[in-house]
Amino acid sequence: MRKKVFQLLVDNTSGVLSRISGLFSRRGYNIESITAGLTADPRFTRITIVASGDDEILDQIEKQVAKLVDVRDIKELVPENSVYRELALIKVRTGSEQRQGVISVVDIFRAKIIDVAPDSLIVELTGDQAKIDAFINLLDGYEILELARTGIAGLGRGTENVTYL
Numbered sequence: 001m002r003k004k005v006f007q008l009l010v011d012n013t014s015g016v017l018s019r020i021s022g023l024f025s026r027r028g029y030n031i032e033s034i035t036a037g038l039t040a041d042p043r044f045t046r047i048t049i050v051a052s053g054d055d056e057i058l059d060q061i062e063k064q065v066a067k068l069v070d071v072r073d074i075k076e077l078v079p080e081n082s083v084y085r086e087l088a089l090i091k092v093r094t095g096s097e098q099r100q101g102v103i104s105v106v107d108i109f110r111a112k113i114i115d116v117a118p119d120s121l122i123v124e125l126t127g128d129q130a131k132i133d134a135f136i137n138l139l140d141g142y143e144i145l146e147l148a149r150t151g152i153a154g155l156g157r158g159t160e161n162v163t164y165l
Contacts, residue, residue: 009073033151084154093143
């Protein structure tokens with residue numbers, strides 16, 4: 001099983017995300033993460049999907065998604081030619097004796113503490129999946145109360161793969 005990151009440019013119409021996710025569920029494909037947001041042109045939405053499977057399944061996913069009416073462009077975001085980022089919000093239980101340990105880990109990862117309560121901290125961390133996973137692993141001795149991850153957003157490097165519609 002491998003992972004592939006697909007970037008879709010789709011019409012900004014109601015139900016487009018439902019139609020895309022429905023295609024995945026009907027065919028039994030797995031979505032690792034999915035993010036969507038408007039582009040510079042409000043007529044279009046950029047969707048980033050991380051899917052997993054063998055090469056045959058991943059090729060099939062790309063072909064099936066490309067056939068959908070609302071999909072204007074689909075391309076694979078190859079790691080060496082792309083930039084990926086994910087946002088994580090992590091609420092950690094910290095008493096006064098544990099707080100400095102968590103702050104030290106936050107500083108190492110260039111994360112931000114965005115909320116402080118008497119018994120917890122909320123940390124905001126942006127980076128690739130490996131960075132976020134490494135941060136969470138270093139919090140092993142602390143109790144993570146809540147965790148929210150956005151999934152990958154990505155763009156290809158340079159201008160040669162920009163789609164103009």
